[in-house]
Amino acid sequence: MQGAVTNIALLTHGLSGVGFVLDLLIGMLSITRRSPFCCRSHLFTVLHVALEVAVYAEYTWEVFPYCWELEFHLLLLLLPYLLLAGNIGCFVLCSRADPGIITKSNHASLMKIYAYDGALFQKGVRCPTCDMEKPARSKHCRFCNVCVHRFDHHCVWVNNCIGAFNARYFFFYLFTLTVTAATIAIITAAFLIQVVLLTNMLHGSYIDDQGQEQAVEIRFLIQHLFLTFPRIVFMLGFVILLTLLLGAYCCFNLYLALTNQTSNEWHKSRRSGCSHHPTLQPCDRQVVYKNIYSKGAWMNLKEIFKPPTVLEKEKKT
Numbered sequence: 001m002q003g004a005v006t007n008i009a010l011l012t013h014g015l016s017g018v019g020f021v022l023d024l025l026i027g028m029l030s031i032t033r034r035s036p037f038c039c040r041s042h043l044f045t046v047l048h049v050a051l052e053v054a055v056y057a058e059y060t061w062e063v064f065p066y067c068w069e070l071e072f073h074l075l076l077l078l079l080p081y082l083l084l085a086g087n088i089g090c091f092v093l094c095s096r097a098d099p100g101i102i103t104k105s106n107h108a109s110l111m112k113i114y115a116y117d118g119a120l121f122q123k124g125v126r127c128p129t130c131d132m133e134k135p136a137r138s139k140h141c142r143f144c145n146v147c148v149h150r151f152d153h154h155c156v157w158v159n160n161c162i163g164a165f166n167a168r169y170f171f172f173y174l175f176t177l178t179v180t181a182a183t184i185a186i187i188t189a190a191f192l193i194q195v196v197l198l199t200n201m202l203h204g205s206y207i208d209d210q211g212q213e214q215a216v217e218i219r220f221l222i223q224h225l226f227l228t229f230p231r232i233v234f235m236l237g238f239v240i241l242l243t244l245l246l247g248a249y250c251c252f253n254l255y256l257a258l259t260n261q262t263s264n265e266w267h268k269s270r271r272s273g274c275s276h277h278p279t280l281q282p283c284d285r286q287v288v289y290k291n292i293y294s295k296g297a298w299m300n301l302k303e304i305f306k307p308p309t310v311l312e313k314e315k316k317t
Contacts, residue, residue, distance in 0.1 A: 040143050044156040045095075056084065058235045059184055067191050070198075076187065083180040090173035091158060099163030100149030100307075102130070102138060110149050111135045113308055117292045120268050137293070139264055150307070152262040164307040167257075171304060174253060178246040185239040188232060192225055260293045260300035 064077055102110055114136035116123045121136040129140055130147045139151035141161050150164035162170045195201075201221060226233040256266060294300055 039145075040159055041156075042159060045159045048157045052084070055184065055235060055239065056080070058231055059188075062229070062232055063184075063188055063191060063235075067187060070191065070194050072187070072190070080180060080184050080187070083176055083183060087173065087176040087180055090169055090176055094155075094162075094166050094169040094173045095158040095160045097160075097166040097169055099161040099167075100151075100165045101144075101161075101163075102132065102135065102147040102149055104132070107132055107135070109309075110138070113149070114293065117290075120265055137262065137265070150262060151264050152256075153264060167307075168305045171253060171257065174246065174250050178243065178250050181239045181243040181246060185236060185243055188236045188239070192229070192232070192236070195225070195229075196221065257301050257304045258297045260291065260295065260303060 059080060067077055068074075100110075111133070114121075116136045121134075125134050126132065127134050127140050127147050129145065132147065134140075134147065135149060137150045138147050140147045141151065141154050143154045143156075144161055146161075148161045148163040150167070152162040152167060152170075154161050155170065158170070158173065160166070201224070222233070256262065261269075295303075
């Protein structure tokens with residue numbers, strides 16, 4: 001019984017830790033919105049491309065030839081390039097597609113898509129910049145200086161808002177980027193493991209500073225590999241870290257999609273003391289938030305890939 005209580009406590013602390021990290025990351029984004037650089041910029045897009053070029057240059061220049069000599073399967077070695085092509089396509093679609101910018105011409109129709117929940121979104125609230133009443137689930141983006149339908153967040157990496165009409169492209173972009181990083185990490189790690197096995201390093205020994213013969217440890221092994229293949233080991237560490245971060249963010253976005261939330265709504269509900277998660281205790285017991293937009297996991301996921309339109313809403317009514 002005591003062990004079960006301990007496990008529950010650890011799980012609760014874990015969930016709180018994840019929530020803290022996500023709050024911290026979103027809080028950092030909020031700080032950037034208030035900075036002097038609160039406008040659209042290609043800086044992070046250029047950085048994104050530069051990092052991809054650096055990783056693929058190292059993979060092509062060193063990892064691919066070494067793996068080819070060790071007779072790795074050609075399709076496995078070409079897989080990162082195929083994933084790169086898919087990721088570039090998703091990147092272009094996500095950055096070029098209209099996220100759902102609210103204009104005078106489509107304002108009336110977008111007002112009919114979602115109902116106001118009375119908690120996160122209130123009827124009659126106007127955007128002072130766009131001089132329009134805000135449709136439910138919309139938000140004004142300070143980077144793009146427009147109101148966006150079903151606003152999720154502004155992604156500096158694709159230099160575009162993520163809204164109702166490009167959320168599916170962003171999901172595929174994030175997924176392909178995660179799989180790409182994981183694939184390169186697996187191939188690179190497999191190469192280094194092959195080097196260790198072929199050179200019989202695990203059964204070797206070395207002389208320490210005191211002149212004593214010591215068996216090879218993992219720490220010494222990593223140091224030796226880093227001195228032998230510095231760029232490859234450095235790249236491996238980078239793509240492993242990238243895989244973990246992107247994988248966690250990908251899971252978070254999948255959770256939002258399955259529960260029909262946006263990043264903006266998730267953050268606003270936590271900040272205001274509401275909660276979408278039943279295991280998290282709200283700050284104010286009198287404030288009970290109900291997500292009226294959720295229609296079940298399958299329908300919620302379908303809404304990401306096929307956003308509702310006014311015609312569909314009118315047919316249902």
